[in-house]
Amino acid sequence: MDIKVNIREARGHAYVVELSGEIDVYTSPKVKDAITELIDQGHYNLVINLEKVRYIDSTGLGVLIGGLKRVREHGGSVNLVCTNPQIRKIFDITGLVKIFGIFDDEESAMKALV
Amino acid sequence: MHERTAGTVELRIPCRAEWVAVARLAVAAVAHRLNFSIEDIEDIKLAVAEACTNCILHATGSQQIEITCETHEDGLTVHVRDFGSGAAVENIRSAVHAEPQVGGLGVFLIRSLMDSVNYDVDPKRGTSLVMTKKVYD
Numbered sequence: 001m002d003i004k005v006n007i008r009e010a011r012g013h014a015y016v017v018e019l020s021g022e023i024d025v026y027t028s029p030k031v032k033d034a035i036t037e038l039i040d041q042g043h044y045n046l047v048i049n050l051e052k053v054r055y056i057d058s059t060g061l062g063v064l065i066g067g068l069k070r071v072r073e074h075g076g077s078v079n080l081v082c083t084n085p086q087i088r089k090i091f092d093i094t095g096l097v098k099i100f101g102i103f104d105d106e107e108s109a110m111k112a113l114v
Numbered sequence: 115m116h117e118r119t120a121g122t123v124e125l126r127i128p129c130r131a132e133w134v135a136v137a138r139l140a141v142a143a144v145a146h147r148l149n150f151s152i153e154d155i156e157d158i159k160l161a162v163a164e165a166c167t168n169c170i171l172h173a174t175g176s177q178q179i180e181i182t183c184e185t186h187e188d189g190l191t192v193h194v195r196d197f198g199s200g201a202a203v204e205n206i207r208s209a210v211h212a213e214p215q216v217g218g219l220g221v222f223l224i225r226s227l228m229d230s231v232n233y234d235v236d237p238k239r240g241t242s243l244v245m246t247k248k249v250y251d
Binding site (some may be wrong): 024025026055057058062089094 | 135153171
Protein backbone atom coordinates (compact mmCIF):
# COMPACT_ATOMS: atom_id res chain seq x y z
CA MET A 1 0.00 0.00 0.00
CA ASP A 2 1.47 3.31 -0.98
CA ILE A 3 0.62 6.75 -2.25
CA LYS A 4 2.30 8.50 -5.14
CA VAL A 5 2.43 12.28 -5.23
CA ASN A 6 3.07 14.13 -8.48
CA ILE A 7 3.22 17.92 -8.41
CA ARG A 8 3.18 20.09 -11.52
CA GLU A 9 2.75 23.76 -12.23
CA ALA A 10 -0.33 24.74 -14.19
CA ARG A 11 -1.27 28.02 -15.77
CA GLY A 12 -1.82 31.16 -13.68
CA HIS A 13 0.56 30.21 -10.86
CA ALA A 14 -1.70 27.34 -9.81
CA TYR A 15 -0.32 23.93 -8.94
CA VAL A 16 -1.78 20.49 -9.48
CA VAL A 17 -1.15 17.83 -6.84
CA GLU A 18 -1.91 14.49 -8.46
CA LEU A 19 -2.31 11.62 -6.02
CA SER A 20 -2.52 7.93 -6.83
CA GLY A 21 -2.97 5.02 -4.47
CA GLU A 22 -4.51 4.84 -1.00
CA ILE A 23 -4.57 7.63 1.58
CA ASP A 24 -4.77 6.37 5.13
CA VAL A 25 -3.14 6.88 8.53
CA TYR A 26 0.11 5.42 7.16
CA THR A 27 0.35 7.29 3.86
CA SER A 28 -1.33 10.61 4.68
CA PRO A 29 1.84 12.17 6.22
CA LYS A 30 3.47 11.96 2.76
CA VAL A 31 0.54 13.86 1.24
CA LYS A 32 0.60 16.37 4.07
CA ASP A 33 4.33 17.01 3.58
CA ALA A 34 3.87 17.61 -0.17
CA ILE A 35 1.00 20.06 0.31
CA THR A 36 2.73 21.82 3.20
CA GLU A 37 5.89 22.27 1.13
CA LEU A 38 3.93 23.84 -1.74
CA ILE A 39 2.16 26.25 0.61
CA ASP A 40 5.43 27.12 2.37
CA GLN A 41 6.81 28.05 -1.05
CA GLY A 42 3.95 30.54 -1.46
CA HIS A 43 1.62 28.57 -3.73
CA TYR A 44 -1.92 29.16 -2.51
CA ASN A 45 -4.06 28.01 -5.47
CA LEU A 46 -4.12 24.26 -5.66
CA VAL A 47 -5.98 21.57 -7.56
CA ILE A 48 -5.72 18.22 -5.83
CA ASN A 49 -6.48 15.45 -8.29
CA LEU A 50 -7.94 12.36 -6.60
CA GLU A 51 -8.90 10.54 -9.81
CA LYS A 52 -6.33 7.79 -9.19
CA VAL A 53 -7.00 7.53 -5.47
CA ARG A 54 -8.70 4.23 -4.66
CA TYR A 55 -9.28 4.86 -0.95
CA ILE A 56 -9.26 7.75 1.50
CA ASP A 57 -9.96 7.78 5.23
CA SER A 58 -10.47 10.51 7.82
CA THR A 59 -6.75 11.20 8.17
CA GLY A 60 -6.62 11.89 4.43
CA LEU A 61 -9.64 14.17 4.71
CA GLY A 62 -7.89 15.92 7.59
CA VAL A 63 -4.85 16.61 5.43
CA LEU A 64 -7.05 18.13 2.71
CA ILE A 65 -8.90 20.26 5.28
CA GLY A 66 -5.61 21.40 6.80
CA GLY A 67 -4.32 22.44 3.38
CA LEU A 68 -7.51 24.32 2.59
CA LYS A 69 -7.39 26.22 5.88
CA ARG A 70 -3.80 27.27 5.27
CA VAL A 71 -4.31 28.52 1.71
CA ARG A 72 -7.45 30.39 2.72
CA GLU A 73 -5.37 32.38 5.21
CA HIS A 74 -3.55 33.73 2.14
CA GLY A 75 -6.63 34.26 -0.01
CA GLY A 76 -6.11 31.05 -1.96
CA SER A 77 -8.25 28.00 -2.52
CA VAL A 78 -8.15 24.24 -3.05
CA ASN A 79 -10.32 22.50 -5.61
CA LEU A 80 -10.58 18.73 -5.87
CA VAL A 81 -10.95 16.43 -8.85
CA CYS A 82 -12.84 13.32 -7.85
CA THR A 83 -14.75 10.82 -9.98
CA ASN A 84 -14.68 7.76 -7.72
CA PRO A 85 -18.28 7.37 -6.42
CA GLN A 86 -17.15 5.79 -3.14
CA ILE A 87 -14.85 8.70 -2.38
CA ARG A 88 -17.50 11.23 -3.45
CA LYS A 89 -19.80 9.49 -0.97
CA ILE A 90 -17.32 10.12 1.87
CA PHE A 91 -17.25 13.83 0.99
CA ASP A 92 -21.07 13.84 0.94
CA ILE A 93 -21.44 12.06 4.30
CA THR A 94 -18.98 14.34 6.04
CA GLY A 95 -20.42 17.50 4.51
CA LEU A 96 -17.09 18.36 2.91
CA VAL A 97 -18.88 18.92 -0.41
CA LYS A 98 -19.88 22.26 1.11
CA ILE A 99 -16.30 23.16 1.96
CA PHE A 100 -14.40 22.05 -1.15
CA GLY A 101 -15.06 22.66 -4.79
CA ILE A 102 -15.27 19.14 -6.22
CA PHE A 103 -15.07 18.64 -9.98
CA ASP A 104 -15.15 15.80 -12.49
CA ASP A 105 -12.05 16.91 -14.38
CA GLU A 106 -8.91 18.95 -13.91
CA GLU A 107 -9.86 21.58 -16.47
CA SER A 108 -13.07 22.49 -14.62
CA ALA A 109 -11.26 22.52 -11.27
CA MET A 110 -8.60 24.87 -12.67
CA LYS A 111 -11.15 27.26 -14.14
CA ALA A 112 -13.00 27.49 -10.84
CA LEU A 113 -9.95 28.51 -8.80
CA VAL A 114 -10.22 31.98 -7.28
CA MET B 115 -22.73 -16.75 -4.42
CA HIS B 116 -21.11 -18.01 -1.24
CA GLU B 117 -23.16 -19.87 1.32
CA ARG B 118 -23.73 -17.58 4.29
CA THR B 119 -22.74 -19.47 7.43
CA ALA B 120 -21.98 -18.49 11.01
CA GLY B 121 -18.32 -18.29 11.88
CA THR B 122 -15.61 -16.31 13.60
CA VAL B 123 -12.44 -14.86 12.12
CA GLU B 124 -9.86 -13.34 14.46
CA LEU B 125 -6.92 -11.12 13.64
CA ARG B 126 -4.35 -9.32 15.77
CA ILE B 127 -2.22 -6.59 14.32
CA PRO B 128 0.49 -4.40 15.85
CA CYS B 129 -0.96 -1.05 16.95
CA ARG B 130 0.91 0.79 14.19
CA ALA B 131 -0.18 2.69 11.09
CA GLU B 132 1.45 0.40 8.54
CA TRP B 133 -0.76 -2.52 9.63
CA VAL B 134 -4.17 -0.87 9.16
CA ALA B 135 -4.31 -1.85 5.47
CA VAL B 136 -3.94 -5.51 6.46
CA ALA B 137 -6.91 -5.24 8.83
CA ARG B 138 -9.20 -3.56 6.31
CA LEU B 139 -8.32 -6.00 3.52
CA ALA B 140 -8.83 -9.03 5.77
CA VAL B 141 -12.25 -7.80 6.88
CA ALA B 142 -13.15 -6.98 3.26
CA ALA B 143 -12.40 -10.60 2.36
CA VAL B 144 -14.76 -11.78 5.11
CA ALA B 145 -17.46 -9.35 3.93
CA HIS B 146 -17.04 -10.60 0.36
CA ARG B 147 -17.64 -14.13 1.64
CA LEU B 148 -21.04 -12.94 2.94
CA ASN B 149 -22.07 -11.56 -0.47
CA PHE B 150 -22.13 -7.91 0.58
CA SER B 151 -22.33 -5.46 -2.29
CA ILE B 152 -19.12 -3.75 -3.42
CA GLU B 153 -20.37 -0.48 -1.90
CA ASP B 154 -21.11 -2.14 1.45
CA ILE B 155 -17.68 -3.80 1.46
CA GLU B 156 -16.08 -0.39 0.94
CA ASP B 157 -18.15 0.97 3.85
CA ILE B 158 -17.03 -1.88 6.12
CA LYS B 159 -13.38 -1.46 5.07
CA LEU B 160 -13.46 2.22 5.93
CA ALA B 161 -15.26 1.69 9.25
CA VAL B 162 -12.74 -0.95 10.35
CA ALA B 163 -9.82 1.21 9.25
CA GLU B 164 -11.22 4.19 11.16
CA ALA B 165 -11.62 2.07 14.28
CA CYS B 166 -8.01 0.82 13.99
CA THR B 167 -6.79 4.36 13.32
CA ASN B 168 -8.50 5.57 16.50
CA CYS B 169 -6.70 2.83 18.43
CA ILE B 170 -3.35 3.94 16.97
CA LEU B 171 -3.95 7.65 17.58
CA HIS B 172 -5.66 7.50 20.98
CA ALA B 173 -4.99 4.20 22.76
CA THR B 174 -1.91 5.12 24.71
CA GLY B 175 0.17 2.09 25.59
CA SER B 176 -1.63 -0.46 23.43
CA GLN B 177 0.75 -2.76 21.58
CA GLN B 178 -1.90 -4.70 19.68
CA ILE B 179 -5.29 -4.30 18.07
CA GLU B 180 -7.65 -7.26 18.12
CA ILE B 181 -10.17 -7.54 15.29
CA THR B 182 -12.85 -10.21 15.46
CA CYS B 183 -15.37 -10.79 12.66
CA GLU B 184 -18.50 -12.74 13.46
CA THR B 185 -20.47 -13.80 10.43
CA HIS B 186 -24.14 -14.60 10.70
CA GLU B 187 -27.15 -14.96 8.44
CA ASP B 188 -28.06 -11.30 8.74
CA GLY B 189 -24.58 -9.94 8.07
CA LEU B 190 -21.37 -9.15 9.86
CA THR B 191 -20.40 -8.01 13.35
CA VAL B 192 -16.88 -6.65 13.80
CA HIS B 193 -15.24 -6.15 17.20
CA VAL B 194 -12.21 -3.88 17.30
CA ARG B 195 -10.41 -3.80 20.63
CA ASP B 196 -7.31 -2.11 21.90
CA PHE B 197 -5.56 -2.45 25.23
CA GLY B 198 -4.62 1.18 25.85
CA SER B 199 -5.81 3.87 28.19
CA GLY B 200 -8.90 4.88 26.25
CA ALA B 201 -10.04 6.97 23.31
CA ALA B 202 -11.93 10.26 23.51
CA VAL B 203 -15.10 8.94 21.90
CA GLU B 204 -17.09 11.83 23.29
CA ASN B 205 -15.47 14.08 20.71
CA ILE B 206 -17.82 12.82 18.03
CA ARG B 207 -18.86 15.30 15.45
CA SER B 208 -22.30 15.26 13.93
CA ALA B 209 -21.35 17.03 10.73
CA VAL B 210 -18.85 19.36 9.20
CA HIS B 211 -19.57 22.84 10.38
CA ALA B 212 -18.84 26.16 8.72
CA GLU B 213 -15.27 26.04 9.97
CA PRO B 214 -13.81 22.62 9.05
CA GLN B 215 -11.67 20.80 11.61
CA VAL B 216 -8.60 18.74 10.76
CA GLY B 217 -9.42 15.77 13.01
CA GLY B 218 -12.35 14.00 14.61
CA LEU B 219 -14.20 12.62 11.58
CA GLY B 220 -13.37 8.96 12.20
CA VAL B 221 -16.10 8.04 14.69
CA PHE B 222 -18.62 10.10 12.75
CA LEU B 223 -17.80 8.07 9.62
CA ILE B 224 -18.07 4.76 11.49
CA ARG B 225 -21.51 5.70 12.79
CA SER B 226 -22.60 6.82 9.34
CA LEU B 227 -21.40 3.74 7.47
CA MET B 228 -22.43 0.92 9.82
CA ASP B 229 -25.92 -0.11 10.94
CA SER B 230 -25.12 -0.25 14.65
CA VAL B 231 -22.10 0.91 16.65
CA ASN B 232 -21.36 0.49 20.34
CA TYR B 233 -18.32 1.67 22.28
CA ASP B 234 -17.09 0.45 25.63
CA VAL B 235 -14.29 2.62 26.98
CA ASP B 236 -12.49 1.39 30.06
CA PRO B 237 -9.32 3.28 31.06
CA LYS B 238 -7.90 0.12 32.62
CA ARG B 239 -8.80 -2.47 29.97
CA GLY B 240 -8.87 -0.43 26.78
CA THR B 241 -11.55 0.46 24.25
CA SER B 242 -13.86 -2.02 22.60
CA LEU B 243 -15.96 -1.16 19.57
CA VAL B 244 -18.67 -3.44 18.23
CA MET B 245 -20.21 -2.60 14.88
CA THR B 246 -22.67 -4.43 12.70
CA LYS B 247 -23.61 -4.29 9.05
CA LYS B 248 -26.64 -6.10 7.70
CA VAL B 249 -26.51 -7.80 4.36
CA TYR B 250 -29.42 -7.55 1.94
CA ASP B 251 -30.01 -10.07 -0.83
